[in-house]
Amino acid sequence: MPHSDTLDMIRSVANSHVRMTIARDGWGYMRRFAFAVLLLVASQTMANIGDSRGKFVQRIDDDVWAVLHRTETPGATILVLRDGHRLYCHAYGFRALDGQLPASMDTHYEIGSITKQFTAAAILQLQDAGKLNIDAKVSTYLPDAPHAGQITLRQLLTHTSGLPDYIGLSSDEQATKSATFQQLMDVVADKPLDFRPGSRASYSNTGYILLGRIIELTSRESYRQYVRAHLLQPAGMTQTFTVADEPSLPTMAKGYRHANGKLEHGLTINDSYGWSAGNIVSTVGDLEKWNEALTSGKIVPMADYALMMTPQITTAGENSGYGFGLFIDTVNGQSRIGHTGGSYGFTAANFYFPEQKLRIIALTNNVDVPEPGEMLTNAIFNDLYPDLARAATRPAPHEDLAVTSKVKTAFEHLQKGTDDASLFGASLNAKMKTSLAKHMADEYGPYGAPTAFVFRGRRSDGGKNWSDYLIEFGPGSTLKYSVGLDAEAKVISLGFNTF
Numbered sequence: 001m002p003h004s005d006t007l008d009m010i011r012s013v014a015n016s017h018v019r020m021t022i023a024r025d026g027w028g029y030m031r032r033f034a035f036a037v038l039l040l041v042a043s044q045t046m047a048n049i050g051d052s053r054g055k056f057v058q059r060i061d062d063d064v065w066a067v068l069h070r071t072e073t074p075g076a077t078i079l080v081l082r083d084g085h086r087l088y089c090h091a092y093g094f095r096a097l098d099g100q101l102p103a104s105m106d107t108h109y110e111i112g113s114i115t116k117q118f119t120a121a122a123i124l125q126l127q128d129a130g131k132l133n134i135d136a137k138v139s140t141y142l143p144d145a146p147h148a149g150q151i152t153l154r155q156l157l158t159h160t161s162g163l164p165d166y167i168g169l170s171s172d173e174q175a176t177k178s179a180t181f182q183q184l185m186d187v188v189a190d191k192p193l194d195f196r197p198g199s200r201a202s203y204s205n206t207g208y209i210l211l212g213r214i215i216e217l218t219s220r221e222s223y224r225q226y227v228r229a230h231l232l233q234p235a236g237m238t239q240t241f242t243v244a245d246e247p248s249l250p251t252m253a254k255g256y257r258h259a260n261g262k263l264e265h266g267l268t269i270n271d272s273y274g275w276s277a278g279n280i281v282s283t284v285g286d287l288e289k290w291n292e293a294l295t296s297g298k299i300v301p302m303a304d305y306a307l308m309m310t311p312q313i314t315t316a317g318e319n320s321g322y323g324f325g326l327f328i329d330t331v332n333g334q335s336r337i338g339h340t341g342g343s344y345g346f347t348a349a350n351f352y353f354p355e356q357k358l359r360i361i362a363l364t365n366n367v368d369v370p371e372p373g374e375m376l377t378n379a380i381f382n383d384l385y386p387d388l389a390r391a392a393t394r395p396a397p398h399e400d401l402a403v404t405s406k407v408k409t410a411f412e413h414l415q416k417g418t419d420d421a422s423l424f425g426a427s428l429n430a431k432m433k434t435s436l437a438k439h440m441a442d443e444y445g446p447y448g449a450p451t452a453f454v455f456r457g458r459r460s461d462g463g464k465n466w467s468d469y470l471i472e473f474g475p476g477s478t479l480k481y482s483v484g485l486d487a488e489a490k491v492i493s494l495g496f497n498t499f
Contacts, residue, residue, distance in 0.1 A: 056383070057088075063379040063475035064092060070448070070474055072263045073366035074256055075103035076376060079284040080384075081359040084292070088380075089284065095253035095365060108252045108281050109363040110243060110269070111348040112341025115280040116208050117308075118231050120157055120325030121294060122215050124304040125230060131218040141214045146189045151197045153214065156207035157324040158312035162193035163206040167277075172267055175344065179273050181213050201312065201320035205277040212276025223276050235293035240282040243343075244271035249281070253365040255345015266345020266367060278341065284361045287350055291359060295352075309337055331381060332392035340374050347373035353381065369446040370477050379476030393470060393478075399455040403467055407483050408453055410491045411471065417441030425492035447473050459499065464492075468499045 068076060075093035079086070091103040126132050132141065134157065139148035147163065155161040166187040167175070188206055195202070212223045219226050224242065232240050246252050246268065255266035271279050282290075293299050300308075308324040321329050329336050331353070338351035348363045349371070362376035382389035406423065413420055417440055419432035432440075452472040459466050464484040471479045484493030 059383040059386075060088065060380055061090075063383055064090075064376060066475045067372060067375045067379055067477075068093060070477075071366060071368045071372045071375070072256075072258070073364050073368070073372045074263075075107070075253060076362060076364040076372070077103055077105060077107050077109070077284050078363075078376060078380070079105075079288060079359075079361045080380060081288065083357040087358075095251070097256075098254065103253065103365075104251065105285065106239070106251050106283055107363070108239070108241070108246075108249050108283055109348060109365060110255065110341070110343045110346040111280050111282050111287070111350075111363065112274075112278045112343045112346060113205075114287075114339045114341040114348055114350050115274070115276065115278045117290075117294070117325040117339060117350075118227055118280065119208050119211050119215070119276045120308060121231060121299050121304075122219075122226055123153065123157065123211055124300045124307070124324065126215065126218050128301065128304065132214065138210060138214075141217055142210065145210055146185060146191075147193055147197075150193070153211065154312075155197050156211050158201065158320055159203050159207060159322050160198050160201050160312055160314060160320060161204060161207050162195045162197050162200070162202070163204045163210075164188045164191045164194055165204045166206045166209065170273075172344065175269050175273050176267050177273070178270055181209070181275075184209050184273070184275075196315075198315045200314055200316070201318070201322060203322075208277035209275060215276070227280075231290075231299060234298055235289050237282070237286040237289050239286045240280060240290075242271050242279045243269055243274065243281055244279075246281060251283075252281070253346070253363075255343065256366045257345055258368065263366075266343075268345070269343045274343065278343065284363055287361050287363075288359075291350070291352070291361075331378060332385070332388040334381075334385075334388060340371060342367050342371055342373075347371040349373035349377045351377050356385065358384070369443065370473075370479075375476035377476070378478070382476070393452075393454050393472065395455050396457040398458075400467075403485065403489070404453060404455060404469070406485075406489065406491070407467065407469055407481070408450075410483060410494075411444075411450070411453075411481065414440040414494075415445045415447070417445070423491060425486055425490045428492055428494070444479070447471075447477065447479065449473075456499065461498075466493070466495065466499075 074097050075095050077091045078089065080088040089105055091105050091107065093103055095101050095103040095107045123134065127134055134153040136153060137149055138145050138151050138153065142148055151161045166184050169187050215226055216223055241249065256263050257266040295305060308326050309328060310323050311328045312320040312322060314320055321327060325339065326337055327339055334356065335354050336351050337354065341348040345367055346365055347367055350361050352359050360377040360380050362373045364372045366372050410423055413423065417437040419429050419437060421429050424432060450471045450473055454470040454472065456468040456470050459468065466482045466484050469481045471481050480497045480499055482495035482498050483491050486492045
């Protein structure tokens, strides 16, 4: 991961700033915090977490700074709630490096694909109003849309449509320019489906653009008007806008990204390009209002929210891990419901852990791999529940050290994008010589050097024998990595996040 003095400067200025805050407010135990920090924690709640206030605060602070430093993220705003009550909220670093403008609890960030929660909720509202049916074909509402007669609205909602992703087929330059709905559809119009609708799950922003247009046609309101009148206003969200409003928002963060190892200003996705798949700008406070409204029945009936939280099962019987605008997965063996969001200069995460009744929202102004927003939520969850984190990274018995050594070497090759006939089976090595090597390097090279390989066991799946490992890269950053070996102990199969 590229490194410069940027984050050292941020932390230095932050610590200087907070010393003035301490002198004014007398909260000496918060001496390491940057900018304004609000801690509303009852002593009983802290006792339930099982740690003293000082250790709890310092552990989170250390790990957040570690994530920001490792990813060179200029700023972040974090909000943690337990059982609906604020547990921790904190703004770190800068919303803009130019002028060293500090991040605050009121800083606006692009939230990217978290927008999909709003689009999904709107579709369910319109179904309840009798204006559409999620099991109808897309052709019922958009007869000229690509593959409209083969795909249902439910498949759009759950990413099981097979539609290619228009973002993956577009350039950065196209993403910054205005686009009509038809122009976005033209990107995929001549492309075949990636798979038979319903048979698999594959994330596609195209589906949510189609849903946005269906909202307009069935409600007879623009998408922007519908969201404001039927979602934002009922939730009391007065600080939520779209990327088109960014120039007029005085607390808008500036987005950043890495290019050629250096941190630079990110692009701004055009409002019409991200649209119903990812054009919303918000604050942690407004997302707190959204979460409360959505989960309490103010936006859609509780039966509809249950649908949103129910992962779609494919026709092959596989759990897609996605409901309506929500991922449903696990962290450290604990259920997690929510969404991440990324644009050309921002990452965001909004997750709920039902067993702990815990909500973590993290908004950042850096787009990176792995995503700083999700890294922060993972790190904070681990800090709050260290026993769960330790259990999840406990090595399984009967580890074969020779296999582990081979697995580590294979991952080094993946990160570098290099092949090795002595390591990989013939078929996999041939793929590495072509596009697979670059894809792997682009995807996993940015994770940086692993800090630990943890053996998690062996299993049989799909007629193959797998060895599973958890690779750790620092606070909040882990990767589930599986390899299949042949009789000659060559790597013939790779899997990520499959166990």
